[in-house]
Amino acid sequence: MRTTDLSELAAFDAVARHRSFRRASEERGVTASAISHAVSNLEARVGIRLLNRTTRSVSLTDAGAMLLSQLSPAFGDIGSALDALNQFRDTPFGKVRINAPNSIAPFVLGPVIGPLIAANPNLELEIVATDRLVDIVEEGFDAGIRLGESLRDGMTAVKINPRLKLAVVGSPAYFERRRPPASPADLTDHVCIRNMYPSGVIYPWSFERHGEAIDIQVAGPLALHDHELMIEAALAGVALAYVWEDRARPYLASGRLIACLDEWIGPEDWLYLYYPARKYLSAGLRAVIEALRVR
Numbered sequence: 245m246r247t248t249d250l251s252e253l254a255a256f257d258a259v260a261r262h263r264s265f266r267r268a269s270e271e272r273g274v275t276a277s278a279i280s281h282a283v284s285n286l287e288a289r290v291g292i293r294l295l296n297r298t299t300r301s302v303s304l305t306d307a308g309a310m311l312l313s314q315l316s317p318a319f320g321d322i323g324s325a326l327d328a329l330n331q332f333r334d335t336p337f338g339k340v341r342i343n344a345p346n347s348i349a350p351f352v353l354g355p356v357i358g359p360l361i362a363a364n365p366n367l368e369l370e371i372v373a374t375d376r377l378v379d380i381v382e383e384g385f386d387a388g389i390r391l392g393e394s395l396r397d398g399m400t401a402v403k404i405n406p407r408l409k410l411a412v413v414g415s416p417a418y419f420e421r422r423r424p425p426a427s428p429a430d431l432t433d434h435v436c437i438r439n440m441y442p443s444g445v446i447y448p449w450s451f452e453r454h455g456e457a458i459d460i461q462v463a464g465p466l467a468l469h470d471h472e473l474m475i476e477a478a479l480a481g482v483a484l485a486y487v488w489e490d491r492a493r494p495y496l497a498s499g500r501l502i503a504c505l506d507e508w509i510g511p512e513d514w515l516y517l518y519y520p521a522r523k524y525l526s527a528g529l530r531a532v533i534e535a536l537r538v539r
Contacts (some may be wrong), residue, residue: 256321260295340529343387367531375469380518405536410488413484416502429458438462446461451505456514
């Protein structure tokens with residue numbers, strides 16, 4: 245097979261998986277027009293339309309679906325064969341793409357990035373931090389990081405550090421005007437920042453004590469999904485915030501924020517690095533796992 249043939253097949257495989265020429269171009273590191281040209285050349289060469297294209301969507305024809313079903317395992321075998329060459333190198337070689345929630349990425353990945361790259365100079369990390377719920381298979385990631393409760397079937401999950409805990413925090417100025425809540429029920433008398441997913445869905449503040457679990461739908465003029473913005477609003481004395489304790493820790497230590505309802509905050513949550521159960525484990529991904537996993 246000619247090199248150009250393999251490149252065209254790889255371009256088609258990327259578009260078919262992502263259902264997007266733009267995302268395929270980002271994965272392949274070329275322009276969307278180059279991907280489109282490669283797919284068009286492939287269709288012209290085989291004499292069959294493989295993709296249905298509109299201005300808003302890309303879908304597979306029956307022929308395209310059949311081709312993808314046979315290409316995916318083949319490209320997986322190629323990737324596995326190339327990765328096997330790592331046994332002849334001192335350190336892993338290649339790219340690893342990771343997705344992580346923006347709200348927790350800094351204190352999960354921040355401490356390990358430097359040592360990981362220093363120990364593996366041939367490793368290339370691409371980290372995309374977003375609180376949007378991402379399908380790592382569809383969007384071309386090797387692995388993702390999430391809380392265990394949001395993992396879906398068909399994934400292998402590895403428990404990683406650190407454990408996370410939430411905190412309810414407010415500024416001294418805020419508590420000069422209002423008595424700190426003694427129980428979650430008291431939050432109905434407080435101004436609170438509503439926690440929001442990027443989709444716009446508001447989620448409750450959750451509490452637990454002595455086996456009793458309570459979800460509170462708080463009220464307030466702000467709805468945010470970024471924990472940094474929540475902390476800034478809390479520092480300004482606008483409202484109480486429900487944020488990851490690690491994010492608030494420097495301000496709690498300096499006294500610029502005060503925590504309340506500590507005895508009602510549930511146990512720390514474990515985080516997991518997850519990847520498709522059927523995916524071969526590259527040497528690069530194994531290095532990432534070893535850097536993050538709980539020992």
